[in-house]
Each structure stands twice: as structure tokens, then as C-alpha cells.
Amino acid sequence: MDMQGILEEIVEDIGLLGRHGEVASYIPSLGEVSPDKFGICVAMADGSVFGAGDWLTPFSIQSISKIFSLALVMSYDYDSIWKRVFREPSGTPFNSMIQLEADLGIPRNPFINAGALVVTDRLLTLTGDAAASVRGLLRSESGNPEVDVDDVVAASEADHGHRNASMAHLLASYGNLENPVEDVLSNYFKQCALEMTCEDLAKASLFLARHGVSSGGTPFLSPNQSKRVNAVMLTCGTYDAAGEFAYRVGVPCKGGVGGGIVAIVPGRCSVTVWGPALGPNGNSMAGIAALDQFTAKTEWSIF
Ligand code: GLU
Numbered sequence: 137m138d139m140q141g142i143l144e145e146i147v148e149d150i151g152l153l154g155r156h157g158e159v160a161s162y163i164p165s166l167g168e169v170s171p172d173k174f175g176i177c178v179a180m181a182d183g184s185v186f187g188a189g190d191w192l193t194p195f196s197i198q199s200i201s202k203i204f205s206l207a208l209v210m211s212y213d214y215d216s217i218w219k220r221v222f223r224e225p226s227g228t229p230f231n232s233m234i235q236l237e238a239d240l241g242i243p244r245n246p247f248i249n250a251g252a253l254v255v256t257d258r259l260l261t262l263t264g265d266a267a268a269s270v271r272g273l274l275r276s277e278s279g280n281p282e283v284d285v286d287d288v289v290a291a292s293e294a295d296h297g298h299r300n301a302s303m304a305h306l307l308a309s310y311g312n313l314e315n316p317v318e319d320v321l322s323n324y325f326k327q328c329a330l331e332m333t334c335e336d337l338a339k340a341s342l343f344l345a346r347h348g349v350s351s352g353g354t355p356f357l358s359p360n361q362s363k364r365v366n367a368v369m370l371t372c373g374t375y376d377a378a379g380e381f382a383y384r385v386g387v388p389c390k391g392g393v394g395g396g397i398v399a400i401v402p403g404r405c406s407v408t409v410w411g412p413a414l415g416p417n418g419n420s421m422a423g424i425a426a427l428d429q430f431t432a433k434t435e436w437s438i439f
């Protein structure tokens with residue numbers, strides 16, 4: 137298969153489609169990114185890497201960080217996080233609070249904001265510095281020691297993070313936080329503000345395509361845990377558009393409001409796409425179109 141040729145065709149087609157969607161502006165510093173960027177990178181299970189478009193431009197990974205915080209907590213704690221977070225699709229926006237009260241402080245899944253706050257809280261208890269441990273994992277798995285937090289984005293989100301702060305207080309009121317609200321929020325904003333390229337992210341998430349095996353060849357997650365993270369990505373990784381992603385793309389995906397999406401083809405590869413303009417559900421419009429083409433051209437949908 138001519139993987140480089142496929143990626144170049146996708147970049148060309150995305151350019152022809154024109155721009156759709158809007159850059160996230162509720163975190164003001166994300167609103168400054170050009171909506172016309174588009175990049176794609178594929179990291180194959182054998183270690184080879186292919187990229188096209190703006191695949192080497194760093195962007196804010198935002199909610200994609202939630203895959204790595206969950207994987208870290210599972211690597212330390214095995215299954216105990218599931219006593220504090222469900223693993224069902226929410227059908228509501230990523231920052232919705234309605235369900236959290238109805239479910240008495242147990243978030244629907246670890247990939248909506250409420251669930252991610254609980255995961256970050258647990259990681260903070262386990263490591264003493266949740267954001268630094270996510271950064272450490274991303275540096276070692278991507279092989280890029282320069283991966284770091286964009287402090288301007290983290291501060292911008294903290295200044296405008298009233299919904300996340302409300303959610304953290306609501307979780308605390310139900311006894312579902314182990315650490316002070318301020319500490320959980322600051323770690324969460326920093327992990328979301330990590331900056332990476334498509335290449336970094338495709339390499340860093342490759343363990344999920346390799347049944348949990350890390351870049352160094354040692355097990356980071358067990359095959360069973362890797363299967364479970366992929367399953368939660370498929371059902372909950374793209375907010376209330378998980379059905380649309382399964383229909384159009386057909387592999388586990390996790391998106392972020394920075395416009396990145398990580399997609400895993402178990403046993404084969406990890407793909408990262410980046411296009412900052414988002415659709416109504418908070419997912420990259422160019423990203424879903426590109427992944428739709430990718431699984432069609434490669435015939436690598438799991439369905
Ligand atoms: N930091 C963002 C927030 O909490 C992440 C949202 C996302 O990427 O979906 O609102």
C-alpha cells in the first residue's frame with residue numbers, strides 16, 4: 137500500500153472541500169489559531185511514520201490528553217477507577233453538567249470533562265503531579281523530549297474555566313474528588329494545554345495499536361487494558377458524535393477542541409489528524425472527513 141500517496145491525496149481533497157466549522161474560542165488563546173491548517177500523520181505498528189500537510193506544526197492537544205491520563209491511572213490502579221466513573225456514552229456535550237447531578241456525582245465516562253477531572257484527581261493522588269506524569273508519558277512514547285505545556289493556553293483556560301470549576305465543585309460535593317478542587321483544575325488545565333505535532337501524537341498513542349506495548353518494547357498496559365481503552369474511545373471518545381464517528385470512520389477515536397483527533401487501528405497503526413475548525417459537537421470537521429477517507433482508502437475500519 138502506498139501510504140504516503142494516500143496521505144497526500146487526503147490533504148489535497150481536504151483543501152478542495154474548503155473550510156467548514158469554527159475554531160474554538162471559549163478558550164480565548166485557542167481562537168488565535170488559523171482555521172486553514174491541516175495535517176495528518178500515520179505511525180505504523182512496525183515503527184515507520186508517514187505524514188502530509190501541517191503534520192509537524194504543534195497544536196494544543198486538549199481532550200486528547202484524556203486518553204493518556206486514563207491509561208496512566210489504569211497502569212497503576214488497574215480497574216479501580218471504574219468505581220468512580222462510568223463507561224457509557226453520555227449523549228450530551230463534553231462540558232455538560234446536567235447528567236452529573238442526576239447520576240449523583242458519578243460522571244458518565246472518562247472522556248467528558250467531568251470524568252476526566254476524576255481521572256486527573258486519581259492520577260494526582262497516585263503521582264503527586266498529574267500533568268507532569270502525562271507529559272512524561274508523552275515525551276517518552278513520542279520520543280520528543282521537547283513536548284511541553286503551553287502556559288499561555290493553560291492560563292487562558294484557567295481564566296475562563298468557570299464550567300470546569302463548577303463541575304469540580306459538584307464532584308467534590310458528592311465526595312468524588314480526593315484532592316482540593318484548585319489542584320485538580322490546575323493539573324487538568326495543564327494536561328489539556330500540552331502542545332504536540334501530529335507526528336508526536338501518532339507515535340505517543342501507538343501503544344494502543346500495539347496491544348499496550350510501549351515504544352521501548354515493554355508492556356505499558358496489558359492487552360486487555362489496551363482493548364478497554366480503545367473500546368471507551370470508540371463509544372465515548374468524540375462526545376455526542378460517537379455514533380457519527382463509528383458510522384463514518386469505524387475505529388476508536390479521541391478528539392480535542394484544539395482540532396486534533398487520534399484514531400487507532402488496532403494491530404496496525406495510530407493516526408493523528410489536525411484541523412482547528414470544529415463542528416457543532418466540538419470535533420474537527422476536516423479531521424472527521426480525513427479519517428472517513430483514510431479508513432475508506434485503506435479498508436481498515438474495524439467494521
Ligand atoms: N480543556 C478543554 C475543556 O476542558 C478540553 C475540551 C476538549 O478538548 O474537548 O473545556
